[in-house]
Amino acid sequence: MKGIKDKVAIIGMGCTKFGENWDMSFDDLIIDAVYEAYEDAGIGPDDIDAVWMGSYWSNLPAPSQPLATTLKLDYKPVTRLENMCATASDALRNAVYGVASGACDIALAVGGEKLKDSGYSGLPTDDLAMGLVSTAPNTFRSRNFTAPSHFAMMATRYFERYGLSPEEGREMLAKIMVKNHRNGMLSPKAHFRMPISVELVLKAPMIAWPLGLFDCCGVSDGAAAAIVVRADMAKSFRPDPVRIKACQIAVGPSEGYLNPNHDWTMVKETWVAGQKAYEEAGIKDPRAEISMAEVHDCFSITEGVIYEDLVFSPRGGMREDIEAGTFELGGELPVNMDGGLKCFGHPIGATGLRMTYELYKQLQEKAGDRQVKNPEIGLSHNLGGTPGGCTISVNIIGH
Amino acid sequence: MTAIEKPVPVVNPWAKPFWDAANREKLVFQHCNACSKNIFYPRIACPDCFSDDLEWIEASGKGRVYTYTVVESNAPSAFVDDMPYVVAIVKLAEGIQLLSNIVGCDPHSVVCEMPVEVVFERLNNEFTLPKFRPI
Numbered sequence: 001m002k003g004i005k006d007k008v009a010i011i012g013m014g015c016t017k018f019g020e021n022w023d024m025s026f027d028d029l030i031i032d033a034v035y036e037a038y039e040d041a042g043i044g045p046d047d048i049d050a051v052w053m054g055s056y057w058s059n060l061p062a063p064s065q066p067l068a069t070t071l072k073l074d075y076k077p078v079t080r081l082e083n084m085c086a087t088a089s090d091a092l093r094n095a096v097y098g099v100a101s102g103a104c105d106i107a108l109a110v111g112g113e114k115l116k117d118s119g120y121s122g123l124p125t126d127d128l129a130m131g132l133v134s135t136a137p138n139t140f141r142s143r144n145f146t147a148p149s150h151f152a153m154m155a156t157r158y159f160e161r162y163g164l165s166p167e168e169g170r171e172m173l174a175k176i177m178v179k180n181h182r183n184g185m186l187s188p189k190a191h192f193r194m195p196i197s198v199e200l201v202l203k204a205p206m207i208a209w210p211l212g213l214f215d216c217c218g219v220s221d222g223a224a225a226a227i228v229v230r231a232d233m234a235k236s237f238r239p240d241p242v243r244i245k246a247c248q249i250a251v252g253p254s255e256g257y258l259n260p261n262h263d264w265t266m267v268k269e270t271w272v273a274g275q276k277a278y279e280e281a282g283i284k285d286p287r288a289e290i291s292m293a294e295v296h297d298c299f300s301i302t303e304g305v306i307y308e309d310l311v312f313s314p315r316g317g318m319r320e321d322i323e324a325g326t327f328e329l330g331g332e333l334p335v336n337m338d339g340g341l342k343c344f345g346h347p348i349g350a351t352g353l354r355m356t357y358e359l360y361k362q363l364q365e366k367a368g369d370r371q372v373k374n375p376e377i378g379l380s381h382n383l384g385g386t387p388g389g390c391t392i393s394v395n396i397i398g399h
Numbered sequence: 400m401t402a403i404e405k406p407v408p409v410v411n412p413w414a415k416p417f418w419d420a421a422n423r424e425k426l427v428f429q430h431c432n433a434c435s436k437n438i439f440y441p442r443i444a445c446p447d448c449f450s451d452d453l454e455w456i457e458a459s460g461k462g463r464v465y466t467y468t469v470v471e472s473n474a475p476s477a478f479v480d481d482m483p484y485v486v487a488i489v490k491l492a493e494g495i496q497l498l499s500n501i502v503g504c505d506p507h508s509v510v511c512e513m514p515v516e517v518v519f520e521r522l523n524n525e526f527t528l529p530k531f532r533p534i
Contacts, residue, residue, distance in 0.1 A: 006451035139408040144478040152468035160511035209469035
């Protein structure tokens with residue numbers, strides 16, 4: 001069967017503290033993440049065969065050369081890549097493919113972003129950002145949108161589809177973010193380590209109806225890195241490497257805004273990437289077989305819909321599972337143990353590898369107060385773009 | 400700080416009839432004479448059957464809100480002064496859908512499935528934008 005299951009293993013990872021890292025440059029963040037990974041793996045820069053480096057907004061326009069210089073990776077193959085908010089997950093996928101292909105034995109994946117000194121709170125809106133990609137079709141599918149408003153339209157339709165009043169729907173979604181903050185309080189490297197309550201979420205200023213301030217993740221500075229090797233070499237580096245089970249990406253046709261058949265209560269790309277990853281990893285019953293997941297909670301509704309698209313919950317079933325505590329740290333299938341984008345923070349080009357970092361530490365039983373009991377398989381889900389047109393990465397790792 | 404100007408449509412040759420009609424306060428879309436499909440946004444050929452036998456027809460302008468949001472917060476943007484404003488997907492009676500704004504009402508009175516009709520807002524000397532208001 002085609003696929004990369006068990007061909008590649010992670011032997012080292014690093015992740016900076018996420019947050020307002022005013023005193024650190026993009027290069028500083030990358031160095032900290034990569035040197036933590038070197039130390040964890042017990043190797044150094046000379047051992048690296050190739051590097052895939054992800055960044056969305058930062059360090060343009062020629063970051064592969066500064067990266068090579070910063071990390072003193074003279075004359076090594078270093079590639080910069082970008083896949084919107086799924087950038088770091090795609091950096092890992094490329095490094096894994098590099099090793100699985102036999103082209104190299106030891107590869108480094110690193111992602112970083114420096115956003116807090118951009119001059120904006122949040123991300124630039126479409127009228128600014130779309131200046132980069134102004135095309136005639138984009139004239140019809142964008143303009144006075146903000147990032148939260150794309151996702152808010154999913155919440156509005158979800159409430160309509162399943163007969164939830166705005167009050168019922170908003171309270172259901174608030175519980176997702178309360179969970180993520182409760183978990184993130186236990187993460188020393190998280191950006192927003194504060195408890196929040198359902199009441200606070202519901203009373204917060206509105207951003208894009210029905211999503212208020214605490215339904216939305218912020219943006220952060222941070223970096224994360226992984227070192228991957230041929231699976232048959234892995235135990236020569238450490239006794240507890242973590243194996244790659246699947247790396248899948250699904251990129252949609254970006255026509256959800258204009259295609260009358262597009263369903264705004266789901267993200268089809270997530271469903272497709274999930275199904276392909278389950279096939280690659282040999283997973284038949286995701287809810288039973290997956291021990292834990294780190295998913296893209298850029299907004300509360302995003303995480304809710306992910307439960308259904310990844311078949312953790314049946315269609316329309318998110319409310320029942322949220323009420324039952326299914327995805328809490330001590331629940332049946334813990335989700336966002338480290339606090340997720342909402343609490344841990346979201347430096348765009350680093351997030352996917354931050355998710356892998358948490359799964360990796362959990363699988364090695366090194367997650368401290370957040371430790372999930374006897375985890376076997378961890379899934380990360382990373383969303384780039386918006387409902388109606390996005391890149392979804394689903395990576396699965398395990399013993 | 401320099402004021403940020405609202406973006407204007409990027410027009411390619413096969414979309415020009417849409418913008419010309421909007422200036423005359425008409426909402427038009429393409430229809431494929433080969434497979435009878437209604438098409439939006441403007442294309443050079445039918446996305447289903449690839450025929451280039453397309454004609455422009457006028458829409459009823461009547462539709463319903465499929466989903467929406469009310470934008471109440473924004474980064475620096477040309478649209479900050481418009482807040483709160485409604486961004487919505489409107490499904491037209493003809494089976495096509497547009498991304499537009501719902502105007503002429505309290506933004507918080509908008510709901511899914513609300514019937515709406517087209518209304519035209521002049522952006523500048525060159526462009527008029529089709530928007531929607533409750534019926």
